[in-house]
Amino acid sequence: MGEQVIRRLMDPSQDDAAYIRQVAEVKRAVELWSMDPGFAPRFREDPVAALAEQGLSVDVLSVQILTSNELATKYNAGDREKIPLAARRYHAFIREKRADRDRMAREECVPTHPAFRAWRGRQLNRCWAELGTRNEALIHVPLTFELDLGCSVGCPFCGIAAPRLEKVARYDDETRALWRGILEYTKETIGPAAGSGTCYYATEPFDNPDYEKFTEDYYEVFGVVPQITTAAAMRRPERTRAYLEKTMPKYRRIHRFSVLSLDIMRRIFDYFTMEELLFIELLPQFPEAPFCRFANAGRARSGELKTAPESEGGTICCLSGFVVNLAERSIRMITPCGASAEHPTGEQIIARETFADLADFRRVLDGMMGRYMAAEFPKAQPLFLRPGLSFEATEEGIAFSRPGTMRLKFRGQDDLPARLYQEVLEKLREGGKSALDIAGALLDETGASPAHVFYLLKKFEIAGLFLEPYESEGN
Ligand code: SF4
CATH class of the missing domain: 1.10.10 (Arc Repressor Mutant, subunit A)
Known part of the structure; x- marks a missing residue:
């Protein structure tokens, strides 16, 4: 074990194999607790055996503190120095991830375009009043891309009610030129924040056979590997692994796998090492998982799923800006809101237009920014307080x-x-x-x-x- 008590895990220069293994083991125990309905009862019955059965050598007290509010409060209030190192390091990793997310919302996602910056700021602030603490997790990305039209997975809980997969953009010469042109134009207009989004939204990244090629261009233009959230990590696990192996050394970041069943969870644990999964958040998205709670938005509103109450601001939309769909050649301007009968997907859709080519893309994007994004309200503008406040x-x-x-x-x-x-x-x-x-x-x-x-x-x-x-x- 290296001598440093706490290291920054997002900084590859601080890597230490034993440290990484220790935090990865704690993460695995917490994931089992949140996803596997059999783990918590087994752990309560015989904690040492429960951890050993999962191949974990982490100490029992660390897992107990991380899974019991009562114990966490007790140790944090009085016996902080008695918290085992493994739990402290796991906590430090969580704090590091939160700080990165907050920095994104405050700095990396802020457009240089003055009117866009002011409009995004107003939407972010509006969401504090409308969504409360739910807004903490929304970074209000100004621009995101979809490489397909629709999604093949069809999750019954899909918060943005993605339609069935209809079309994918292929990386041919014409589309590549358009794609590069869009990336460069948005960088020029919006600034580096244009590269703070993703190449999926109401889509599944691995539905697109050319996802890797499109995102290589994205990296060349923005110097960023876009984050993925995939519900298809195990569709072709060798593809998922190859993608992570290629991109993580050049740009370390947190990706996410949606875990759609207990069986998929087990297959993920069997296929990937704990170290490979350290930078992958596993999202429990199946009803038997003890910590599964779907946002009350999109398809989850109409099903019989266990959802969070509407008062918690049901939305998974983390964008205040544009979704550019390359397969359909369209631009949508959206911002989050609490899901309701009027806005079932928790998105306020302000505008949607299609474009034919790069020149048309510029026209449509500039037009929407000019029409909807006021840098400030004119002094003669009639003012109306938001309803519901x-x-x-x-x-x-x-x-x-x-x-x-x-x-x-x-x-x-x-x-x-x-x-x-x-x-x-x-x-x-x-x-x-x-x-x-x-x-x-x-x-x-x-x-x-x-x-x-x-x-x-x-x-x-x-x-x-x-x-x-x-x-x-x-x-
Ligand atoms: S949640 Fe994601 S993977 Fe599932 S249907 Fe919606 S867009 Fe597709």
Whole structure:
């Protein structure tokens, strides 16, 4: 074992075989706990035998702490130094992954295009009020690609209700030229954040026989191997392994396998080594798995599956931007929302258009950005507060909330007293008044400085509290 107590596992220069093996074993024990209904009872009955039967030499206390909230609280509160090294290292790996995800949302996914950046920021902030803590897991990628039309897997829980596989884009000369052109144009327009997405969305990456070739181009343009989530890891496991063996040394990242049955889980464990699976999150997606809970979105809404309550913001959409479908030659502009009868897939679909060639792609993309992505709302734009939010005056200012999510507070201070927030809110509640109308009215009624009123309204705008101009058209 190397001397370092905690290493960064996402940094290949810190690799240590024994360290990797130890964390991989803990991960395997946690996965068995979350996916195999027989493991937890066996572990409770005879923990040493349960681990040995799975070929694990990790200590029992590490697994107990990681699978019991009560024990975790006890050790974290008082006996931190007694937490075994294996559990501490596993925790450090989880923290590392979370930090990477948060950095993506904060930095890597942020477009350089000013109007796109402002629009994405408003959607991300809107989702805090609408989806609550569910928003933590959504990185609001600005651009993602689909190489096929539809998906061959047909999962009964599919959160985006992917249709049946109809068509795949093949890597021929014409499509390659179009693909390279799209990658280069989006990088030029959106910035490096154009490479923060994936080459699948309502599709299965391995449905496309040329997935590897398309993603090599992606790597050449963006310097990034796009993340995969596959439900077909065991369809041709040698292909999955070859893909990981080729890409992980040049770009280490977390990929995901959807595990659709206990049998598939066992086959994955038999085929891949624990070390190979260290950077693969295994998602329990079958009802017998103790930790399976489908998002209440898409096909899961209409089935008899065990889903999370609607109040938890059912959506698996992690995009605020564009989905470019290469097989169909289409662009969709979408952003997450809680799944509902109006938006069953937990996506607000703002626009969809097809394109014929690269010139047309540029026209359609530029057109959508120009039409829907305001860098800021014009001062004469009628403003409408988002429906479904409650507003209240507080001693300090005002608070916005939505049942079951979170309370967003604005506090008055110095030049911007609580009273001014409340007066602005009163005007906004009347609906359809522009920033100019509100500033003018408050100047006449209370002598409030228009600059202060504009500043407050800008804060609300950035927080995503107003309907976007395209949402309030016709109001
Ligand atoms: S969940 Fe993924 S693999 Fe399953 S049907 Fe939907 S897109 Fe396809």
